[in-house]
Amino acid sequence: MSDLSDMSKLFRLDGKVALVTGSRGLGLHAATAFLKAGASKVILAARKAEGPQGLDQAVKRLNELPGVQGSAVGISANVATLDGIESLLKQIGEIVDRLDILVANAGTTWGGPFEPTPDWSSQKILDLNVRGVFNLVRLAVPLLEKSGSRSDPSRIVIVSSVAGTNVTHTGDHGTIMYSASKAAAHHLARNFAVELGPRNITSNAVAPGFFPTRLANGLIQELGGQEALERENPRLRLGVPDDIGGVMVFLCSRAGSYVNGEDIAVDGGARWKQGTNHKL
Numbered sequence: 308m309s310d311l312s313d314m315s316k317l318f319r320l321d322g323k324v325a326l327v328t329g330s331r332g333l334g335l336h337a338a339t340a341f342l343k344a345g346a347s348k349v350i351l352a353a354r355k356a357e358g359p360q361g362l363d364q365a366v367k368r369l370n371e372l373p374g375v376q377g378s379a380v381g382i383s384a385n386v387a388t389l390d391g392i393e394s395l396l397k398q399i400g401e402i403v404d405r406l407d408i409l410v411a412n413a414g415t416t417w418g419g420p421f422e423p424t425p426d427w428s429s430q431k432i433l434d435l436n437v438r439g440v441f442n443l444v445r446l447a448v449p450l451l452e453k454s455g456s457r458s459d460p461s462r463i464v465i466v467s468s469v470a471g472t473n474v475t476h477t478g479d480h481g482t483i484m485y486s487a488s489k490a491a492a493h494h495l496a497r498n499f500a501v502e503l504g505p506r507n508i509t510s511n512a513v514a515p516g517f518f519p520t521r522l523a524n525g526l527i528q529e530l531g532g533q534e535a536l537e538r539e540n541p542r543l544r545l546g547v548p549d550d551i552g553g554v555m556v557f558l559c560s561r562a563g564s565y566v567n568g569e570d571i572a573v574d575g576g577a578r579w580k581q582g583t584n585h586k587l
């Protein structure tokens with residue numbers, strides 16, 4: 308007989324404290340999944356508090372989830388700047404004394420022709436998707452280290468993109484610097500895995516394909532719309548909230564405690580289908 312321990316707890320996050328950057332789209336899916344899997348607190352961080360896309364409404368929705376014991380709090384912060392990250396972590400330190408999970412999800416993109424690419428667009432992308440992720444992780448390590456143990460390490464999950472391994476969009480709707488930033492995100496996850504593994508913190512990247520969100524919807528339309536992209540996907544659909552929630556809970560629960568330095572694509576297999584973007 309196998310010594311596999313209690314299966315009912317293998318994918319649970321009971322009592323865990325998580326920080327998720329980005330409060331709509333994929334960040335909201337991850338936060339929802341964490342609370343439903345038993346997390347005691349989920350801290351969401353984004354810049355805008357108010358409005359239909361803002362932090363406050365996301366926190367309200369999370370705190371209204373039925374059958375959930377844990378709670379959500381929101382902190383307005385710009386995680387593309389060092390000041391913003393320092394201020395965020397200071398405020399987190401006033402609410403909790405440790406972090407079990409850090410999801411570096413907030414990201415930005417810019418699409419357009421190769422010539423001309425305005426330099427501000429490259430800076431914006433690198434500041435948030437690369438420097439911001441590096442600095443957030445670096446400064447959050449003391450809080451993560453407080454809760455990680457040999458058998459149950461703290462978890463870092465960086466939300467990258469399949470654009471980090473594939474050349475997804477060139478031409479009129481090119482996203483070259485986004486793609487390069489996501490390749491860097493993959494490599495940050497691998498470097499953190501080796502640097503922080505001995506300190507009881509694992510690090511992995513989740514690489515989504517298309518999920519309808521504010522960030523992706525413009526490009527989805529440019530590429531012919533959701534139905535056209537669904538037809539081209541090997542699973543004949545785009546991503547849905549459970550797809551992100553499932554992989555996040557796996558990586559952050561006991562089930563994922565020995566996975567370190569991986570990038571997991573969540574795209575229905577679309578990255579293996581050559582020629583998908585030949586119309587661009």
Ligand SMILES: NC(=O)c1ccc[n+]([C@@H]2O[C@H](COP(=O)([O-])OP(=O)(O)OC[C@H]3O[C@@H](n4cnc5c(N)ncnc54)[C@H](OP(=O)(O)O)[C@@H]3O)[C@@H](O)[C@H]2O)c1
Nearest residue numbers: 329330331332333353354355386414468517518520522523
């Ligand atoms: N959706 C997709 O198809 C897809 C595919 C591949 C990868 N991804 C990746 O998934 C991640 C989430 O994207 P999404 O699709 O969920 O995008 P989204 O719906 O646009 O959400 C992005 C979130 O990040 C926050 N954010 C943006 N800049 C920020 C900053 N400087 N500081 C703090 N928060 C900031 C936004 O809030 P504020 O604007 O209020 O700050 C928002 O809550 C990104 O890293 C993206 O690259 C998405």
